[in-house]
Amino acid sequence: MLPLFNSYSTLYTLFTWYLGMCYGFVLLSSASGQNGDIKLFDIGTLVSYKFHSTVILNDRDVGAKDVGFYIDGIVDIQTVWEKDNEKLLKVELNSPQLHIKSRSSHSPGGFTPHSSKLESFPNKPFLIAWNNGKIEKVLLPKGEPLSLVNLKKGVSSLFQFQISNGQYSETDTSGHCTVTYSSLSPSKLVKSKTDCSSLDLPFVRNPDKILGTRVDSSRQTEYKLNVGNSYIKSIKAKETHGMYLNANEELGGYIEASQLLDFIKSEPTETVEGDSIDDVIEKISVSYGVVYTQETLLTERELSEDATSFSKQVDKLRHLLKSQDLGTLKGGKAFILLVNTGRNATKVDISKTLESNKNKNILPQLYDILGYIQTKDTHEVVMSKLNIAHLKNKEEEDLCERYLWALSFSSHPNQNIIEDLIKKYTVNSKIVQKVKETVVLTIASMTRRLATLQKNNQLKLVKEVEQLIIEELEKAKGEDRYVFFQALKNLQSESSIPHLLKYISNGALKEGALAFKALKSFRPTLWNKDVLKVAEKAFFQLDRKYDSSSRTIAADMLIEADPSDRLLKDLLNFLLSPDAAFEVKQHLFQRIRMVADGNPYFKQRVQDIIRKNDRLNNYSTLAPKGLSTALMRYFLKSPSVNGSxxxxxxxxxxxxxxxxxxxxxxxxxxxxxxxxxxxxxxxxxxxxxxxxxxxxxxxxxxxxxxxxxxxxxxxxxxxxxxxxxxxxxxxxxxGTGSEKTTAFQVLALLYDHLEYLRLGTGFVAELSLRGATSFDLSGKIDISLWNRNAESLVEKSAGIVITGSIKIDTSFVKSQMEFSSSVEPKLNLQTNIDFSSNVHLCMRLSQPESVFRHNIFKTERIPGSKHKLRISKYKINTLPGRTYALNKKNSDMCNAIFS
Missing domain, CATH: 2.20.50 (Outer Surface Protein A; domain 2)
Structure with missing residues (x-):
C-alpha cells in the first residue's frame, strides 16, 4: 500500500501546484473575454456597494489619541454601454456623510456624524471608461468642488485592477506607481503599490542621510469576487504613510487611510445605444443636462485660503528677529514661519519688506531667510537691492555676505541662481575682495549640493565650476590663491584631486596645507592610492619638508583610511624616530588613541604592534612630549543617531x-x-x-x-x-579683545522637507518638516604681557527648533497632526595659557544644562461649523550640563596653572 500512497500523494501535490500556478492566467484570460467563467460589469447591470473612506492622523506614541474622519455612502455602478472590451460605467456616489472624531461619541473609534459642506455640494453621476481593468479616462460633471472631484477619483481608482499575477506601471489617485498583483485564490487577489511619485506637485527634500526626512509608505488593496466570479464582492484598500526625522525617529507622525466597497445588491438597469463611447457620453450629457470634463485619475491639491503675505508675516514676527535674540529659540521659530511664507511671495511683496524702515534693524536676518527661500523672484529682488559689483558701503557688503552664506548652506540650491552668480563673478572685476571670495565659495558649495540632490556627480555644471576655480587658482599669486583651495574643498569634485596633489608636492608650504584640508573634506572613498601615497610622503617627509599642518592632516587621513599592518607599524615606530617635531608625534599618538577608543579591532592591532616592540612598549615612548590633543567625546547617544x-x-x-x-x-x-x-x-x-x-x-x-x-x-x-x-x-x-564680541551670527535651515502625498482615498496630504537654528558665536581674549599669560573664551549658542506637520485640507473638513521640538544648547571652550616660565596650556570644554521640549498638537475642524477638536501633549526633558574630560596631560597643566 505504501507505494500506491506515495504515488497518489505525488499526483495530488503536482495537481495543486499546477492549479496554483495557473489560476492567475485563467483569471486574466477571463477578464479579457476569452473565457466565459468571469465577466465583470455585465452590460445592463447595476451593482450597489456600501462605501466607506477613512483618514486617521497620529503621532508615534503607542496608545496616543488620533484625529481623523470618515465618509460613508452608497456607490451605484451601472454598465450602460459595451463594445469589445471597452465599457462605459456610470457611477453615483449617493448620500455621502461626514463622520468626525468626537470625545463624546460612544461609537467604535469615537466617530460621530456631523453636517458639513459635503452634503450640500452639487453631486451628479460621473462616468468611467473601463477597458480590461484599466481606466482610460474619467468624465466628471463640470463645476463640482475640487474636494468632491478628488473623492470621486478615489472611488474610481478602486476599479483599476488586473486579475493576474504580474508587475505593471499604473497611474491613479496615488500617483505614478509600480503595481504588483498577487492572486491568493481563483476569486481573491491583492494589489500592492510601490514607488509612487507625483512629479507635478511641489517637493523639497534634504538628501543628507542624517539631516534628511524619511517617508515610509505601504499601499495594498484586496479584491474579492463572488463564487460565480460575475461581480466584485468587496474591495478593501489600506495604506499607511509615516514621516520621521532620520536623526530622531521619535519625532514624526503617520497617516492611515482606508477605503471599503461592500456588495449590497445587483439588478438590471437601462443601457444607452451608440456606435462609440463618445456618442454615448454625448447622449448621457444631454439626458442629464450635465457638461462633462475629461480628466485622469490624478488628484489635485487644494490651495489654502488663509495664506498671509510675506510683509505681514514679518510685521508679526519682527520682535523675534532681533540680533540680540540670535542664538535663542525665538529666532528659529520665526525663521521657519517666514521661509514657509516666503516661498509663495511675490517680487512686490519682497521688495516692500526690504524697503520698510521698520525692518532696517533686522535686514541681516531677512537676507538669511531670502537665501533659503531661493526662488527666482527672491533672487532678482536681492540682486536689485545689493548690486554685487557696486556695493555702496560696509553695511551692504555684510548683507550681501549674509545672503550668499544662506544660499551656500541651503540643501536644495537653485541652478538658475548658481548660473547667475557665475556670470556676475566672471563679468565683474570690481567686486569687493571679501565679497568676491564669498561668491566663489558659495558657487562651489551650491554646485556640490545640486549634484548631490540630483544624484549626478557628472553634472555638466560641476565641470564648469571646477574649471573656473582651477583657472582662477592658476592665475592668482601668493595669498590670493588661498580662497580657491577653500572653494575646491566646498566643491569636492573627484576630478580636482590631481590638481590638489600637485600643490601638495610642488606648492608653497601653506598651499600644501590648504590642499590637504580640501582633500580631508572629501569622503574617504575618494582617497585613492595616489592620495594616500602623497599623504604618506608628506607625513614622513620622504621627498621634501612639509608644513606641520600638512603632516598632521596627512596622519589623520592615513589613520582613517584603515592603514595596512605595514603602514600602521611605521606610524607607531615614528614615535621612536629622532624627528624633533614633537608636536607632530604627540598629534599622531593622540589620533591613534582616539580611533582605537572607538574601534576595538583597530585597538587590538595597535596593541599587538606595541607589545612586540620593547622600545615602543614603554612609558617614555607612549607619553610623548607635546601639548597637541585629539579626542572625541559623545554629547548624544540614542537609538537613531549618536552625536560627538x-x-x-x-x-x-x-x-x-x-x-x-x-x-x-x-x-x-x-x-x-x-x-x-x-x-x-x-x-x-x-x-x-x-x-x-x-x-x-x-x-x-x-x-x-x-x-x-x-x-x-x-x-x-x-x-x-x-x-x-x-x-x-x-x-x-x-584691550579691545577683552570684551565678549559676536564673531558670527546666522539663521540656518537644518531640516527642510515638503511633500504632497496623494492618498488612494482621493485626498492630498501635506507632509512638512523643517528645522532651523539661530546661531551665535562669540568670544573674547585677554593677553597680559606683564604677567605673561592669556585667557580666551569661545561661546557657541544655538536655538534649535524643529516643526513638522501632516495635514489633510479640504473645503469640508480639515485635519492636522503637528509637532514641535526645541532646545537651546551651548558649548563653551575656555583656554588659559601661562608662558611665564614653562608653557602651560589648560583647555576646558563645557556644555551648560539645557531643556528639550517636545509638543504635539492634533486638530480637526469643519469649515462653516463651530466644531473644533484639539488634542495637546507636552513633554519636557532636562539635559544635564557637563564638562568634558580631555586628557591627563591637560588636567595636569590645569592643576599647575590654578594651583
Whole structure:
C-alpha cells in the first residue's frame, strides 16, 4: 500500500501546484473575454456597494489619541454601454456623510456624524471608461468642488485592477506607481503599490542621510469576487504613510487611510445605444443636462485660503528677529514661519519688506531667510537691492555676505541662481575682495549640493565650476590663491584631486596645507592610492619638508583610511624616530588613541604592534612630549543617531596653530558634520618662551590669527582677527579683545522637507518638516604681557527648533497632526595659557544644562461649523550640563596653572 500512497500523494501535490500556478492566467484570460467563467460589469447591470473612506492622523506614541474622519455612502455602478472590451460605467456616489472624531461619541473609534459642506455640494453621476481593468479616462460633471472631484477619483481608482499575477506601471489617485498583483485564490487577489511619485506637485527634500526626512509608505488593496466570479464582492484598500526625522525617529507622525466597497445588491438597469463611447457620453450629457470634463485619475491639491503675505508675516514676527535674540529659540521659530511664507511671495511683496524702515534693524536676518527661500523672484529682488559689483558701503557688503552664506548652506540650491552668480563673478572685476571670495565659495558649495540632490556627480555644471576655480587658482599669486583651495574643498569634485596633489608636492608650504584640508573634506572613498601615497610622503617627509599642518592632516587621513599592518607599524615606530617635531608625534599618538577608543579591532592591532616592540612598549615612548590633543567625546547617544564632539588641537610653541572643534552626527556608520569651528595662528612664537627642542622646519610667517567656520559642510570665508605684530599689539594695549564680541551670527535651515502625498482615498496630504537654528558665536581674549599669560573664551549658542506637520485640507473638513521640538544648547571652550616660565596650556570644554521640549498638537475642524477638536501633549526633558574630560596631560597643566 505504501507505494500506491506515495504515488497518489505525488499526483495530488503536482495537481495543486499546477492549479496554483495557473489560476492567475485563467483569471486574466477571463477578464479579457476569452473565457466565459468571469465577466465583470455585465452590460445592463447595476451593482450597489456600501462605501466607506477613512483618514486617521497620529503621532508615534503607542496608545496616543488620533484625529481623523470618515465618509460613508452608497456607490451605484451601472454598465450602460459595451463594445469589445471597452465599457462605459456610470457611477453615483449617493448620500455621502461626514463622520468626525468626537470625545463624546460612544461609537467604535469615537466617530460621530456631523453636517458639513459635503452634503450640500452639487453631486451628479460621473462616468468611467473601463477597458480590461484599466481606466482610460474619467468624465466628471463640470463645476463640482475640487474636494468632491478628488473623492470621486478615489472611488474610481478602486476599479483599476488586473486579475493576474504580474508587475505593471499604473497611474491613479496615488500617483505614478509600480503595481504588483498577487492572486491568493481563483476569486481573491491583492494589489500592492510601490514607488509612487507625483512629479507635478511641489517637493523639497534634504538628501543628507542624517539631516534628511524619511517617508515610509505601504499601499495594498484586496479584491474579492463572488463564487460565480460575475461581480466584485468587496474591495478593501489600506495604506499607511509615516514621516520621521532620520536623526530622531521619535519625532514624526503617520497617516492611515482606508477605503471599503461592500456588495449590497445587483439588478438590471437601462443601457444607452451608440456606435462609440463618445456618442454615448454625448447622449448621457444631454439626458442629464450635465457638461462633462475629461480628466485622469490624478488628484489635485487644494490651495489654502488663509495664506498671509510675506510683509505681514514679518510685521508679526519682527520682535523675534532681533540680533540680540540670535542664538535663542525665538529666532528659529520665526525663521521657519517666514521661509514657509516666503516661498509663495511675490517680487512686490519682497521688495516692500526690504524697503520698510521698520525692518532696517533686522535686514541681516531677512537676507538669511531670502537665501533659503531661493526662488527666482527672491533672487532678482536681492540682486536689485545689493548690486554685487557696486556695493555702496560696509553695511551692504555684510548683507550681501549674509545672503550668499544662506544660499551656500541651503540643501536644495537653485541652478538658475548658481548660473547667475557665475556670470556676475566672471563679468565683474570690481567686486569687493571679501565679497568676491564669498561668491566663489558659495558657487562651489551650491554646485556640490545640486549634484548631490540630483544624484549626478557628472553634472555638466560641476565641470564648469571646477574649471573656473582651477583657472582662477592658476592665475592668482601668493595669498590670493588661498580662497580657491577653500572653494575646491566646498566643491569636492573627484576630478580636482590631481590638481590638489600637485600643490601638495610642488606648492608653497601653506598651499600644501590648504590642499590637504580640501582633500580631508572629501569622503574617504575618494582617497585613492595616489592620495594616500602623497599623504604618506608628506607625513614622513620622504621627498621634501612639509608644513606641520600638512603632516598632521596627512596622519589623520592615513589613520582613517584603515592603514595596512605595514603602514600602521611605521606610524607607531615614528614615535621612536629622532624627528624633533614633537608636536607632530604627540598629534599622531593622540589620533591613534582616539580611533582605537572607538574601534576595538583597530585597538587590538595597535596593541599587538606595541607589545612586540620593547622600545615602543614603554612609558617614555607612549607619553610623548607635546601639548597637541585629539579626542572625541559623545554629547548624544540614542537609538537613531549618536552625536560627538571632536576636538583636534595642533600646538606650536604653546600656541594653537590649528585647532578645530567639530559637532558630528553618526547614523549607521554615516557621518555628518554639523558645524566646525577652526582657530589658526602663525608667528606668535616671540610671545612665548623659546623651545630649542622643537623643530622649526617652516619659513618665518607673519603674525596672524583668525577663525574659520564650516557650517553644514560648507566653509565660509575665514575671519582674520589681526595681521602683523603692530595690529596685535594695538589689541593687547587697548584691550579691545577683552570684551565678549559676536564673531558670527546666522539663521540656518537644518531640516527642510515638503511633500504632497496623494492618498488612494482621493485626498492630498501635506507632509512638512523643517528645522532651523539661530546661531551665535562669540568670544573674547585677554593677553597680559606683564604677567605673561592669556585667557580666551569661545561661546557657541544655538536655538534649535524643529516643526513638522501632516495635514489633510479640504473645503469640508480639515485635519492636522503637528509637532514641535526645541532646545537651546551651548558649548563653551575656555583656554588659559601661562608662558611665564614653562608653557602651560589648560583647555576646558563645557556644555551648560539645557531643556528639550517636545509638543504635539492634533486638530480637526469643519469649515462653516463651530466644531473644533484639539488634542495637546507636552513633554519636557532636562539635559544635564557637563564638562568634558580631555586628557591627563591637560588636567595636569590645569592643576599647575590654578594651583
Amino acid at each position: 564632539l571632536v576636538s583636534i588641537q595642533e600646538i606650536k610653541s604653546g600656541i594653537v596653530k590649528r585647532g578645530t572643534v567639530n559637532l558630528v552626527l553618526d547614523k549607521d556608520g554615516t557621518f555628518s558634520e554639523l558645524f566646525s569651528l577652526g582657530i589658526f595662528s602663525t608667528g606668535l612664537n616671540s610671545f612665548m618662551s623659546s623651545n630649542a627642542d622643537e623643530a622649526d622646519d617652516e619659513v618665518e610667517e607673519s603674525t596672524t590669527a583668525g577663525m574659520e567656520l564650516t557650517v553644514l559642510g560648507t566653509q565660509i570665508r575665514p575671519f582674520v582677527f589681526f595681521e602683523g605684530q603692530g595690529e596685535l599689539m594695538g589689541h593687547v594695549w587697548s
